[in-house]
Amino acid sequence: MKGKNGMHPILFKIGPITIGTYGVFVSLGVFLEIVVGRYLSRKEGIDPEALTDFYIYSIIMGFIGAKLALIITDFKEFSAHPFEYLFQNIRYFGAFYGGFIVAVLFAIFFIRRKRLSFLKVADITSVSLPLAQAIGRWGCFFAGCCYGAPTDLPWGLVFPAVPLCSDGTRIHPWPFYEFLLDISIFAFLFNFFPKRRFSGQSFIFYLLFYAVGRFLLEFLRGDEIRGLYFNKSVSLSQILAIAVILGVISLYLFLLKKNKNEENE
Secondary structure (H helix, E strand, O other), X not given: OOEOOEOXXXXXXXXXXXXXXXXXXXXXXXXXXXHHHXXXXXXXXXXXXXXXXXXXXXXXXXXXXXXXXXXXHOHHHHHHOXXXXXXXXXXXXXXXXHHHHHHHHHHHHHHHHHOOOHHHHHHHHHHHHHHHHHHHXXXXXXXXXXXXXXXXXXXXXXXXXXXXXXXXXXXXOHHHHHHHHHHHHHHHHHHHXXXXXXXXXXXXXXXXXXXXXXXXXXXXXXXXXXXXXXXOOEEHHHHHHHHHHHHHHHHHHHHHHHHHHHXXX
């Protein structure tokens, strides 16, 4: 069913119950993330039940963080329509990096409390998370959010309710681009997981690959709700991506040195 928020925001209806396409894809992504995470946790000697609890709580905290990040970047719109912003319109779902930061902070607390290995859990999550992201981006695609900038490329699409498409202008299918990025990261890290040299290496690669890919893809975005700065030339996601890249380089050098010292002992 086509609607005002995108191509097919509503998957189907059963009486008064509406099943949104976005919610279905996000739920599917979360389910598969947990399945993959449990599979890898057994290989790492981590209790699958503890990891499942960690995933569920982290996802909840991630949703809250994503919403807070979007409110901060678009406070004017939030002030005008707070209820719709928080609970109704799918395009107000949230900003990934905000959710990721809050989820990581919660992860540190949860993992310490459960006495789990932070780096092992981070490695497992780094494999399963991009799979969830990849599937979730199809929800964005059908909901019509996170849309791209105008393009003359033959695969450009017209989204019914996107302002840029009001005159028939074609735009980049941006969610599909990130799907390709995320599924590629998942495929690489899933195969790399048993080959990693030290705990935390998959985590580092995920952060680096996603940050670089997201930084580049942001140039093809067309929506301004995500927060634009410096005369609208740089998005909040790009600023955070640069910070992540710098942090990842430092973390990689630290863990590499730590691993070499342990091997020499």
